[in-house]
Amino acid sequence: MxxxxxxxxxxxxxxxxxxxxxxxxxxxxxxxCEQGLKTLVLERGRNVEHNKDYPTATTPxxxxxxxxxxxxxxxxxxxxxxxxxxxxxxxDHFFVKDADHPYVQExxxxxxxxxxxxGKSLTWGRATQRWSEFEFTAPERFGYGIGWPIGYxxxxxxxxxxxxxxxxxxxxxxxxxxxxxxxxxxxDMNAPLTHIKQKLNENYTDRHLxxxxxxxxxxPQQVHLDQGRGKCxxxxxxxxxxxxxxxxxxxxxxxxxxxKTGNLTIRPHSVVHSIIYDEKLGKASGxxxxxxxxxxxxxxxxxxxxxxxxxxxxxxxxxxxxxxxxPNGLGNDSGLLGKYIAFHNYRASxxxxxxxxxxxxxxxxxxxxxxxxxxxxxxxxxTDFFGGYTTFMNAYRxxxxxxxxxxxxGGQYKDDLCEPGNWHVFAYxxxxxxxxxxxxxxxxxDKKDQWGIPLLVTSVSYDxxxxxxxxxxxxxxxEMLEKAxxxxxxxxxxxxxxxxxxxEMGGVRMGKDPKTSLLNQWNQLHHCKxxxxxxxxxxxSTGNQSPSILYMALTARAATYAxxxxxxxxx
Ligand SMILES: Cc1cc2nc3c(=O)[nH]c(=O)nc-3n(C[C@H](O)[C@H](O)[C@H](O)COP(=O)(O)OP(=O)(O)OC[C@H]3O[C@@H](n4cnc5c(N)ncnc54)[C@H](O)[C@@H]3O)c2cc1C
Numbered sequence: 001m002x003x004x005x006x007x008x009x010x011x012x013x014x015x016x017x018x019x020x021x022x023x024x025x026x027x028x029x030x031x032x033c034e035q036g037l038k039t040l041v042l043e044r045g046r047n048v049e050h051n052k053d054y055p056t057a058t059t060p061x062x063x064x065x066x067x068x069x070x071x072x073x074x075x076x077x078x079x080x081x082x083x084x085x086x087x088x089x090x091x092d093h094f095f096v097k098d099a100d101h102p103y104v105q106e107x108x109x110x111x112x113x114x115x116x117x118x119g120k121s122l123t124w125g126r127a128t129q130r131w132s133e134f135e136f137t138a139p140e141r142f143g144y145g146i147g148w149p150i151g152y153x154x155x156x157x158x159x160x161x162x163x164x165x166x167x168x169x170x171x172x173x174x175x176x177x178x179x180x181x182x183x184x185x186x187x188d189m190n191a192p193l194t195h196i197k198q199k200l201n202e203n204y205t206d207r208h209l210x211x212x213x214x215x216x217x218x219x220p221q222q223v224h225l226d227q228g229r230g231k232c233x234x235x236x237x238x239x240x241x242x243x244x245x246x247x248x249x250x251x252x253x254x255x256x257x258x259x260k261t262g263n264l265t266i267r268p269h270s271v272v273h274s275i276i277y278d279e280k281l282g283k284a285s286g287x288x289x290x291x292x293x294x295x296x297x298x299x300x301x302x303x304x305x306x307x308x309x310x311x312x313x314x315x316x317x318x319x320x321x322x323x324x325x326x327p328n329g330l331g332n333d334s335g336l337l338g339k340y341i342a343f344h345n346y347r348a349s350x351x352x353x354x355x356x357x358x359x360x361x362x363x364x365x366x367x368x369x370x371x372x373x374x375x376x377x378x379x380x381x382x383t384d385f386f387g388g389y390t391t392f393m394n395a396y397r398x399x400x401x402x403x404x405x406x407x408x409x410g411g412q413y414k415d416d417l418c419e420p421g422n423w424h425v426f427a428y429x430x431x432x433x434x435x436x437x438x439x440x441x442x443x444x445x446d447k448k449d450q451w452g453i454p455l456l457v458t459s460v461s462y463d464x465x466x467x468x469x470x471x472x473x474x475x476x477x478x479e480m481l482e483k484a485x486x487x488x489x490x491x492x493x494x495x496x497x498x499x500x501x502x503x504e505m506g507g508v509r510m511g512k513d514p515k516t517s518l519l520n521q522w523n524q525l526h527h528c529k530x531x532x533x534x535x536x537x538x539x540x541s542t543g544n545q546s547p548s549i550l551y552m553a554l555t556a557r558a559a560t561y562a563x564x565x566x567x568x569x570x571x
Contacts, residue, residue, distance in 0.1 A: 014040040014265070015566075017287050017302040019272045019317065022119020024535040024551040025308035026250025026258075027162070031559035032306070033263040037566075040300055041255075042270040042289055044309075045115035048094075048122065050228070050252045054241030056090045064089055083500060084112045086123065091239040094122045102455060104444050108497035109458035111312060111504075117268055118251035119310060120502070123239045126215040126247050127392075127546035128168050129371065130159050130179045134378045134388070135432075135543035142377065144386040144434050145541045149512045149521035152179065158553035166248035166552070167224050169232075169368070170213035177388075178210070178373045178545070184219040186211035187234070187368050191360035192395040192423050199484035200372075207480060209393065212371040215248035215549075227253050236365035247367075269293050271451050274321040275305055275330055275531060283530045284330070290451040304530045304562050304571055308555065311536035312341075312441055315507040316456045318533075319443050331508075331518055331525035338507050339440045341460050342542045345389070345431030346501035347493050348470040350477040352425045352486035354395065361397070361420060369394045372427070372480075374544050376472070385468035387432030388544045391477060395425045425486055429473045432544045433498075434465055435506050460498045503547055505539035523558040530571050532558045 015037035018028040025041060032039045047053070061067045068090040075082050078098045087095060096113045103111055114120045133152040139145025156179070163182040170183040189197070189211065197209040216232040217224055224230075229245030229252055238247050245252040258264040269292040276299060278285035286301035307314045315338050321330035329337045372391035376383055398421025439461065443454035474491040481489055498504070511517020514526040519538050525531045534555040536547060543550075565571045 012299065013301045014038045015302060016040070016304045016306065016562075017042060017300055018306045018308055019287065020119060020308035020310060020313070020535070021117045021255060021266060022114075022250060022308065022310060023121040023124065023548050024555045025119070025306070026121065026254035027552045027555040028306040028308055028534065028559050029258040029264055030254040031556050032563065033258040033261040035560065035563040036263065037563065038263050039258070039265070040302065041264065041266045042272055042287060042300070043117050043266060043268045044271040044292060045117065045268060047266070047268040048117045048251050050245065050256060051241075051243050054243060055093065056240045057237070057243045059090065059240075080110055081112065083110055084502065085125070085500075086239045088239070090237070091123060094239065094241070100450075102447075102449065104447060104455050104457040106457050106459040107461045109460050110497050110499035111458065112499065112502045113310070117255070117266060118249050121249040122241055122251060124548060125546070126238065126367070127369075128163075128213045128215050128549040129390070129545040130181055130213075131155070131543045131545050131550055132177050132179055134177055134374075135541070135545065138377060138388070139541040142381040142386060146509070146511050146513075146516050148540050149510055154521075155550065155553045155557065158557040159549065161556055162549060162552045164221075165223060166215050166253060167217040167220065167229075168213050169211075169216050169218040171211045173208065173210045175208055175210070175373055177375070177378055178371070181213065183213065184217065184221075187218065187366045188362060189370065190362045190395055191357045192354050192425060193370055193393065195357070196393075196395075196425070196481070196484040196486075200480060203483045204480075206375040208373045209370055210373060212369055212392065214368045216367060217246055227257060229253065232367070234364035234366055236367045238367060271453070272309065272317055273297070273451070273453055274317060275307070277321065277323040277325060277330060277528065279323065279325055284528055290453070292451070295451065303566060304532065306555070306559065307531060307533045307537075308535045311504045311507065311539075312456060312458070314533055314535055314537040315441050316443070316453070318508060320453060326527075330531065331527045333527050334515055334518065336437070336509075336516065337518060338442050339437045340435035340509055341439045341441055341504065341506045342433045342435040342539070343460070343498045343505065344501040344503040344542060344544075345429060345433050345462070345466045345469055347462070347466065347496055348429040348473045349492045349494070350427045350474060350481065350489060351492070352481045352489040354423045354425055354484075354486045357423050383468075383472055385465045385472065386434050387465070387469065387542075389429055389431035389469060389473055390544045391427050391429060391473070393425065393427040395423055397421055397423055425481060427477050427481070429470065430501075430544060430546070431466065431469045431473070432542050434463070435509070435541055436463070441507060458499070462498060503536070503542070505536040505542050505547060508533045508537040509540040510538050511540055522561045523554055532562060534558050
C-alpha cells in the first residue's frame with residue numbers, strides 16, 4: 001500500500017492517544033481526560049452510542065424471526081464467531097463477521113472479537129473478582145513463570161477506584177483467595193445454593209461458595225446516577241446493550257464521562273496500523289492509522305500512547321511497528337514480543353440434580369452466578385498441575401413440566417406449564433493456564449487484511465497441565481456436590497480450543513527484568529517509555545479470576561502515573 005500520508009500536524013496532534021475504546025481503552029480515556037490531557041481515542045470499528053445504538057435492547061422474543069436464536073445462515077457464514085458464549089441473533093451486531101477479519105490458525109484458536117466503540121465491554125459477562133496475592137506470586141513461588149513487578153497491595157487502591165466508579169455487586173466474605181472490595185448488595189442466593197454452601201462448610205474447611213462479584217448496579221450511588229445509569233432490572237438481556245446502564249460498559253460509563261471533560265475526541269473507523277518511533281527523539285511520536293472506509297493513511301501525534309486494542313491486537317500493533325531501532329517490533333529487544341500467550345482453562349463442567357426445594361423460587365432473571373473460591377495451590381504446590389481454579393456455580397429450576405406430568409397435551413399440560421419443575425445444579429471451570437514461550441502469535445509473512453496489515457498467526461494450545469486440572473476439577477466438584485446431596489452427577493470435557501474463553505492474555509508481559517519481559521511495573525515499554533500497554537497483553541500470568549477488572553485497575557494506575565511523569569517533564 002502506498003503511504004499517502006496526510007500531515008496536518010496542527011489538527012492531528014494531541015497530548016495522548018488511546019488505541020481501542022473497549023474496557024481498558026475507556027478507562028485510559030476517562031483518566032487521561034479527567035487529568036487534563038487532550039486525548040484522541042482511535043477505534044477501528046463503527047461508533048456506538050449508549051441507548052441510541054442498542055437496536056434490540058427491548059425487542060421481545062417473538063419479534064425475532066427465530067426467537068433470537070442463531071439461524072443456519074449465521075452459523076454457516078460465521079462458524080467461528082457463532083461459537084462465542086452468549087452469541088445470538090439478538091446481539092450479533094456487537095460481534096465481528098468472520099470473513100471480514102481473517103487470521104491464520106497455525107493451531108486451532110477461536111479469536112472472539114467485537115470491533116466497535118465499546119469493544120467487548122458491550123457483550124462481556126461482567127464477572128469482576130479481584131486477584132489475590134496468591135495469584136501474583138504463585139508463578140515465581142512454584143517455578144512456572146516469572147515474577148510480577150507488582151503485587152496485590154500495588155493494585156488494591158486502584159481496584160477500589162474502579163469498583164466505586166463502575167459499580168460492583170457482591171458480598172464481603174473475608175477470604176484471602178478472593179479479596180473483598182467496594183460492593184453493593186449482591187443478588188439473592190437461591191435455596192439449593194444456600195444449602196450447598198452450608199454442606200460445604202460442614203464437610204470442608206477450605207471450600208467457600210460465595211457470591212461472585214459482578215459489574216451490575218444493584219444500589220446505584222450518586223456517581224452512577226451522574227453517569228446517567230440506573231439500577232439493574234435483572235432482565236438478563238445484557239448483551240444487547242442495557243438501556244438502564246445497569247451493567248458497566250465503556251459506552252454507558254467511561255467514554256461519556258471522558259467526553260464531559262471536553263478533552264476527548266473519538267475517531268471511529270480508524271484502524272491502527274502501527275506506532276511510529278522517532279529515532280532522533282528516542283521515543284514514539286504518534287500512531288499511523290488507516291481509515292477503515294477510505295483506506296486513507298493518516299498520522300496522529302501525541303506525547304504518550306496507550307495501547308488498549310485487546311491482548312492479541314495489541315501484540316499485532318507492536319509487532320507491526322517496525323523501525324531501524326526496533327526491526328522486530330516496538331520495544332522488542334528481548335525477542336519475546338508475541339510470546340507467552342495464555343488464556344483461561346474453560347474445558348470442564350459438571351451437572352447434577354438436587355431433590356426438594358419445590359416450594360422455593362427466585363425473583364427475576366438473576367444475571368449473576370456464585371463462585372466456589374480457588375482452594376488449589378495457594379500456600380504450597382499440592383497437586384500434579386500448576387495453577388489454581390475458580391468454579392462458577394448456579395442452580396435453576398426447569399421451566400417446563402417433567403416427564404411425570406399427568407398431561408402431555410391439552411389443559412393439564414397447560415396447567416403444568418405454569419409450574420416450575422425440578423432443581424438442577426451446574427458448575428464450570430475457570431482455570432489458570434501456564435504461559436509458555438511456544439504459545440505465541442506472530443505476523444504472517446505473506447497474508448494481509450483488507451487494510452494491508454499482515455494477518456496475525458495464532459500458535460497457541462492447551463496442554464497436559466490443563467487436562468490434569470480438568471480431571472481434578474471433575475473429581476473435586478463431583479465429590480462436593482455428592483456431599484451436598486446432589487445426584488445424577490455428570491462431568492463433561494468440551495475439549496474447546498483456546499480463545500473461546502475470551503480471556504486471551506500475554507505477549508507483552510510485565511516483568512522486573514527487560515531481558516525476560518516487555519513492560520515495567522507501570523506498564524511502560526522498557527525500551528520506549530511513552531508507550532503504555534494496559535490491556536490483557538500485559539499479563540505475566542493468568543491467575544484464575546476474571547481478568548478485565550484488573551486491566552481497568554492497571555490502566556487507571558498507569559494513566560495517573562503517566563500524567564504525573566508528564567508534569568515532571570519526564571515524558
Ligand atoms: C461473551 C463474553 C463474556 C465475557 N465475560 C467476561 C467476564 O465475565 N469477566 C471478565 O473479566 N471478562 C470477560 N470477558 C472478556 C472481556 O470482554 C475482555 O477481557 C475485555 O473486553 C478486554 O478489554 P480490552 O479493552 O482489552 O478489549 P476490548 O474490550 O475488546 O476493546 C478493544 C477495542 O480495540 C479496538 N481495536 C482492536 N484493534 C484495533 C486497531 N488496530 N486499531 C484501532 N482499534 C482497534 C477494538 O475494535 C475494540 O473496540 C468476556 C468477553 C465476552 C465476549
